[in-house]
Amino acid sequence: MTFNMVEHALTLEDQIIAWRRDFHQHPELGFKEFRTAGVVARELNAMGVEVTTGVGKTGVVGIIGDGGPVVGIRADMDALPILEANQVEYASKHDGVMHACGHDAHTAILLGVARMLVAMPDRPKGQIRLLFQPCEETEGEDGYSGAWHMIKDGALDGVDKVIALHVASDMPAGKIAINPGHISAAADNFFGTVIGRATHGAHPDQGVDPIFIAAQVINALQGVISRQRDPIHPAVVTVGRINGGTAENIIPDEVTMSGTIRSYDRKVREKLWADVEGAFALARAFGGDYRFHLKKGCPSTHNDPKVAALIHDTAVDLFGADRLFERLPSLGGEDFSLMAERAPGAMFMLGAKRDEINRPHHNPLFDLNEAAFKDGAALLAETALRILQGS
Ligand SMILES: [Zn+2]
Ligand SMILES: [Zn+2]
Structure with a gap:
């Protein structure tokens, strides 16, 4: 490998964390991600990425490369109606709204992925579509969530494979869990x-x-x-x-x-x-x-066995087998399911446990170990490249 994705991600670590802290301080509820989408579009533009805003209401799509195959990488951007209890310098500035599920990290990590792929010499042929999705946690007045609206607006048209990650505040930092089959209900x-x-x-x-x-x-x-x-x-x-x-x-x-x-x-x-x-x-x-x-809500997320195996093997190549973590699927809901119905796809969990305090998702004490983010970015970027290469 001439281009080492793990090393490259390490050089972007401070930037990814800075993005995440900015999003964390300015959380926005579903379909109200105006500032977040603005920052995403601004940063992508600065990288020279082709950007479309207003996709699925407040979503943003970035396109890197052209032709086929097309691989989508999804990050959700919305926060929750929770009053943050953490006393940290990057705590929420919007009373009663908090990134308590880690979607701030997802958005920052995908910006990091964009940076890496843009900077990469000899990127394989094909398109990487960056899917910055609004409103994963709930639905709009019409009863549909962000993934549904992104799909309706054509964001998944022509996509051959779609991948995503979700951080896990209860999993050791840097560990990766990837299962084939059903992972959410x-x-x-x-x-x-x-x-x-x-x-x-x-x-x-x-x-x-x-x-x-x-x-x-x-x-x-x-x-x-x-x-x-x-x-x-x-x-x-x-x-x-x-x-x-x-x-x-x-x-x-x-x-x-x-x-x-x-x-x-x-x-x-x-x-x-x-x-x-x-x-x-x-x-x-x-x-x-x-x-x-x-x-009726969204269906269960079904990880395509081949895409899940590719994420698994890529994680082993990048970080070694001891980074993999055994984690049972959950009966939580996740609207990535709708994207994974449109194209074979898979989502992996990225461990980001901050400390010994219990910080569950959707809790006022939720927080993450930011050291894990660079590894999530490296794994998404490398998996996307391998899909383009036809792995
Ligand atoms: Zn959530
Ligand atoms: Zn979530």
């Missing part, structure tokens, strides 16, 4: 109402008690997972919100409940939709009724 939400008939708390027989029925529905929902789902396929149903009643001695008219349904397998997913509604139908057995609404 389909995440669907349900909204149910158990309808009863209000009456005096002392005379339940004169009405229909929706609180009692709701208790049966919650039990039945757990039965859906333990009795109605093929146990070989992971899935979980969580009731996250329940509301009903106004006073100790009044049986109310209705109870509302909402929650999330997570699964990998498409058939299991579709059966869960029906079975979860079936649990609400119990209300009819007790003389009540129900309303049910399902809000």
Whole structure:
């Protein structure tokens, strides 16, 4: 290798960290990444990269090289509605908004990748498409997240392979986890109402008690997972919100409940939709009724086995086999799934545990070990080159 990607990434380390700290100080919520997108476009322009802004609302696409093949590299840019609790010099300056999932790092790392690829002599033929995506964490008013909007605007058109990383605050810094197959879950939400008939708390027989029925529905929902789902396929149903009643001695008219349904397998997913509604139908057995609404989210992310193997082998070549980390897939949601449906793709996890304090994702104490970023950049860049070379 004449061009050593790991060494080159090391020369960019300070710049990547500076970008990340700038994004961290100026976090923006989904589809409001105006400043972030502006910085990304400015930096790409300064590198001589062809830039398109306003892709998928607030996304940015950068193009390096031309012709085929085309490899996409995705970074999400949005932050979360969380008040940062860290006392660090680069803490969020926007009260109540925080990069608590590491998307600031993803954006900075992809800028680092762009720097490396632009500077590289004898870059193989083909196109590298830098996909700076808005709004991964939630959806816009139309119910669609950033990846969906980027795809709708053509950002994935002609892309042959797509890759991405996600930092992990609980994994040792610099470790890399890459699995073939499902790595994140389909995440669907349900909204149910158990309808009863209000009456005096002392005379339940004169009405229909929706609180009692709701208790049966919650039990039945757990039965859906333990009795109605093929146990070989992971899935979980969580009731996250329940509301009903106004006073100790009044049986109310209705109870509302909402929650999330997570699964990998498409058939299991579709059966869960029906079975979860079936649990609400119990209300009819007790003389009540129900309303049910399902809000389908993004599908599960399926890592293409060949792309995952390429990331694995590239990581071993760059860093040695002892950098690989065994990590089970999760039932979290990730809208990279939509991109990986459009082209064979894979996402790896980059360990970035800062210290011994527990700093989970989506937590006010979330933070990262910045020393890991350069390695993420090197691995993305080298994998992209190997895809162009036809590996
Ligand atoms: Zn997140
Ligand atoms: Zn995330």
